[in-house]
Amino acid sequence: MDRTAKLTPKGEATRRRIIAGAAQQLRDFGVADTTLDDVRARTSTSKSQLFHYFPGGREELLLAVARYEAERVLTDQDPYLSELTSWAAWGRWRDAVIARYRAQGPNCPLAALMSQVRQTQGAGEVTTVLLAQWADKLAAGVVAMQRLGKVRTGLDPRRTAQAIVALIQGGVAVLMATGRIDHLEAAMDLALNYLRSQAPGSRR
Amino acid sequence: MDRTAKLTPKGEATRRRIIAGAAQQLRDFGVADTTLDDVRARTSTSKSQLFHYFPGGREELLLAVARYEAERVLTDQDPYLSELTSWAAWGRWRDAVIARYRAQGPNCPLAALMSQVRQTQGAGEVTTVLLAQWADKLAAGVVAMQRLGKVRTGLDPRRTAQAIVALIQGGVAVLMATGRIDHLEAAMDLALNYLRSQAPGSRR
Structure with a gap:
């Protein structure tokens, strides 16, 4: 990451182009x-x-691609994930997530990369950062619904967001293990139904 | 599995003893x-x-240990998982699951095994069977709560069970990736709060 900061804008663009090309190659042919x-x-x-852009060789390139794929996990959910300001928006976001993972099927490029770079310095951070950013965006969505008076203010936005991130991960894990997407669908529906049940004045 | 059927009770006990010992060795030292x-x-x-008990060698033994660890995932949740007949029982089950994974930490023996035997014939079945049995038991718990009049009968027990299995998987996946158990706790609390919100006569 420090090295990136020293690149010129043109150098940065070239580095980015190599990462994007490598990502597609890995998606097409496997790590x-x-x-x-x-x-x-x-x-x-x-x-x-x-080797100018990735002096650490294959490992450094794979880690950079892992970061790129992690960013894509979030951008693939936009604009929905960043605008969770109505039940309709939450529903569209749900559909976008299901569509993304249905298209991807049992082969998750990020999981494949992470299994390769697990020992590389900075690898653990990729997943941690992704999950934290994902939870941040969902928590912002919960807060938005609370401000609109659709969700009771007693509900903890961060904890709810962490739970939703976890259940998506779980649905994807089941998809990767068994090829079936119905757990993911069921888990997301449970999350959304739960949120809807948390109206102000509801029993808990 | 066919081979197992042909073993004498004593042979079966020996095979079982080797698998249990191998499982502990793998837990202590890694696959x-x-x-x-x-x-x-x-x-x-x-x-x-x-080689009498595992003519397929290391791969066959690892797959047998994977099956054994998969069974343990469920038996570690008993007696709670099999008796989900009150909110207190659901709460005790939740605590048992959290305690199990907290003790286990970021290293899941079953996940480590599955990553090794993924190409072995019958490997996919281990996860599929585990998740199906897990969902069966949770669905039975939802049905029990419906019979007691605690949960509305319109709620689909199977789909709810699949969602809960998925969110546990997700919490465990986050635990494995980041070492943090709070996603699992949040996800299980969400599931239980959701179930409690589905009382007969509730809005949905």
């Missing part, structure tokens, strides 16, 4: 079957260029 | 660092004995 030469060919990059 | 010789030493088994 195990992709070499640095494959990435070079896909992104029209010389060996020296690749 | 990657455990050899068949380690398992032989731990279980006082000869090479020929080991």
